[in-house]
Amino acid sequence: xxxxxxxxxxxxxxxxxxxxxxxxxVGEGEIGVLLGPNGSGKSTVMNAISGLVRPRGGAIRFRxxxxxxxxxxxxxxxxxAHVLERRRVxxxxxxxxxxxxxxxxxxxxxxxxxxLERVLGLFPVLRQRRGQLAGTLSGGEQQMLAVxxxxxxxxxxxxxxxxxxxxxxxxxxxxxxxxxxLNGEGMTILLVEQNVEMALGMAHRGVVLxxxxxxxxxSAREVLESNELRQxxxxxx
Amino acid sequence: xxAAMLAQVTANGLSLAGLYALVAVGLTLVFGVMRxxxxxxxxxxxxxxxxxxxxxxxWGVDPLLSFALVLALMAxxxxxxxxxxxxRVLAAPHLNQILLTFGIxxxxxxLALLLWTGDLRAIKVWYASTALSVAGVSLSLGRTVGIxxxxxxxxxxxxxxxxxxxxRALRAVAQDPDAALVMGIxxxxxxxxxxxxxxxxxxxxxxxxxxxxxxxxxxGFLFGLKAFCVVILGGLGSVFGAVLASxxxxxxxxxxxxxIPQGGSWAEAISFIVLLLVLLVRPRGILGLE
Numbered sequence: 001x002x003x004x005x006x007x008x009x010x011x012x013x014x015x016x017x018x019x020x021x022x023x024x025x026v027g028e029g030e031i032g033v034l035l036g037p038n039g040s041g042k043s044t045v046m047n048a049i050s051g052l053v054r055p056r057g058g059a060i061r062f063r064x065x066x067x068x069x070x071x072x073x074x075x076x077x078x079x080x081a082h083v084l085e086r087r088r089v090x091x092x093x094x095x096x097x098x099x100x101x102x103x104x105x106x107x108x109x110x111x112x113x114x115x116l117e118r119v120l121g122l123f124p125v126l127r128q129r130r131g132q133l134a135g136t137l138s139g140g141e142q143q144m145l146a147v148x149x150x151x152x153x154x155x156x157x158x159x160x161x162x163x164x165x166x167x168x169x170x171x172x173x174x175x176x177x178x179x180x181x182l183n184g185e186g187m188t189i190l191l192v193e194q195n196v197e198m199a200l201g202m203a204h205r206g207v208v209l210x211x212x213x214x215x216x217x218x219s220a221r222e223v224l225e226s227n228e229l230r231q232x233x234x235x236x237x
Numbered sequence: 238x239x240a241a242m243l244a245q246v247t248a249n250g251l252s253l254a255g256l257y258a259l260v261a262v263g264l265t266l267v268f269g270v271m272r273x274x275x276x277x278x279x280x281x282x283x284x285x286x287x288x289x290x291x292x293x294x295x296w297g298v299d300p301l302l303s304f305a306l307v308l309a310l311m312a313x314x315x316x317x318x319x320x321x322x323x324x325r326v327l328a329a330p331h332l333n334q335i336l337l338t339f340g341i342x343x344x345x346x347x348l349a350l351l352l353w354t355g356d357l358r359a360i361k362v363w364y365a366s367t368a369l370s371v372a373g374v375s376l377s378l379g380r381t382v383g384i385x386x387x388x389x390x391x392x393x394x395x396x397x398x399x400x401x402x403x404x405r406a407l408r409a410v411a412q413d414p415d416a417a418l419v420m421g422i423x424x425x426x427x428x429x430x431x432x433x434x435x436x437x438x439x440x441x442x443x444x445x446x447x448x449x450x451x452x453x454x455x456x457g458f459l460f461g462l463k464a465f466c467v468v469i470l471g472g473l474g475s476v477f478g479a480v481l482a483s484x485x486x487x488x489x490x491x492x493x494x495x496x497i498p499q500g501g502s503w504a505e506a507i508s509f510i511v512l513l514l515v516l517l518v519r520p521r522g523i524l525g526l527e
Contacts, residue, residue, distance in 0.1 A: 052419070073422060081419070082419040084415065084416060084419060090408070090409050090413060092408075100405065101417075101420045102420060104422055150419075153420075
């Protein structure tokens with residue numbers, strides 16, 4: 001049984017349908033990657049998983065349990081963390097407050113101090129900045145904070161939406177290393193990314209969305225070598 | 238102006254400021270968290286005042302004793318208003334939100350008029366007329382208690398917001414609701430909490446007002462108007478700004494009332510003049526963002 005299973009997902013914003021029968025799976029311990037041009041519906045898939053948007057049809061299962069009718073806090077409580085697009089740290093709160101909020105759910109509170117140490121070990125720069133307002137951090141530091149904050153709830157599935165966007169190559173490399181390392185320790189990751197080669201280089205599975213429909217789906221290698229991908233991303237690959 | 242006079246006018250201003258702060262922090266908190274302007278906020282003050290009055294008139298419960306009960310009842314009323322009414326318009330256009338809260342205000346005013354008539358009600362307690370004199374400054378014991386209550390509750394709100402788990406969650410929701418959602422914060426519960434606190438604090442102002450002035454169905458209108466003034470002056474959504482603006486307005490009103498001939502009649506208008514002047518220089522208010 002895959003850890004995350006999405007089956008013919010339909011999502012509408014008012015009268016506008018943005019996802020058409022999208023299906024995908026991510027197995028325990030895998031890195032899945034969602035690819036596709038801007039506006040193809042990648043973030044909507046992520047938002048549907050964490051319950052920020054309600055699907056009109058289809059099913060989302062996590063560990064075999066339907067989660068598509070649950071409120072967001074219940075989804076998070078079951079072990080999903082969602083690192084939103086564009087970082088979305090709480091700008092007027094300290095780095096420490098941001099991290100503590102990441103461990104807000106009751107399940108993660110008893111071990112929050114330990115987890116804080118672990119996360120600060122993964123991102124040493126945040127330790128130096130812990131008293132600083134999150135809004136005053138650089139873009140790269142904010143992205144690290146956003147990922148670190150997501151890890152605070154000890155998730156078994158980490159959703160990360162375009163974490164490398166706008167980062168300096170060195171910073172992106174560091175972040176990528178952390179994600180790969182986390183996966184090595186057994187964490188399942190679903191990543192939204194625009195950079196096809198980089199994403200498929202680290203992932204086990206890939207799904208390419210096009211105008212809200214699945215265009216290609218399969219193992220990272222299959223997706224990378226498919227002709228459709230070359231067509232969809234003409235000039236990119 | 239003599240030193241004693243200066244101290245006296247300052248003391249009067251503080252007493253006014255405390256009352257304004259109690260009303261304003263709730264209004265600004267609710268706006269900060271939900272982005273809703275609660276036009277019925279002043280009416281919460283009025284209900285709190287009537288609750289205190291009736292507990293006193295019917296069963297002789299001293300306002301100092303009924304204080305905790307009134308706060309709890311008002312928190313309950315706030316939660317009820319949130320769950321049954323406000324929650325329905327959270328995603329609606331601003332005009333619908335304004336119509337709803339304005340409708341609640343008019344309903345509560347008329348309900349009070351219907352149930353309790355338009356008579357002016359007063360609570361006579363011994364400490365309201367007993368003056369406390371220190372170094373030539375005299376302030377009624379009732380007013381002193383009012384200032385103490387306002388100061389305690391304001392510090393209490395600060396501690397709640399900055400020293401508790403749910404306070405941190407409240408601030409998170411105010412800054413970015415979607416990001417707060419994915420932290421696993423049950424945002425609807427946070428909304429109920431914010432409205433309950435807002436109503437309870439307005440109720441506290443009602444208790445203080447019921448002792449120091451008359452209680453009548455339109456009492457809330459005056460407080461609501463003044464609270465809007467304070468909240469905009471302090472910066473919409475900023476609790477600390479609201480406290481600063483309350484102090485500022487309370488003191489200004491007190492000094493204008495004393496220093497200017499026939500200043501008493503100017504005191505009411507001065508808040509709005511100050512508001513206009515500040516907004517001319519700083520449109521976002523004292524501590525407002527953006």
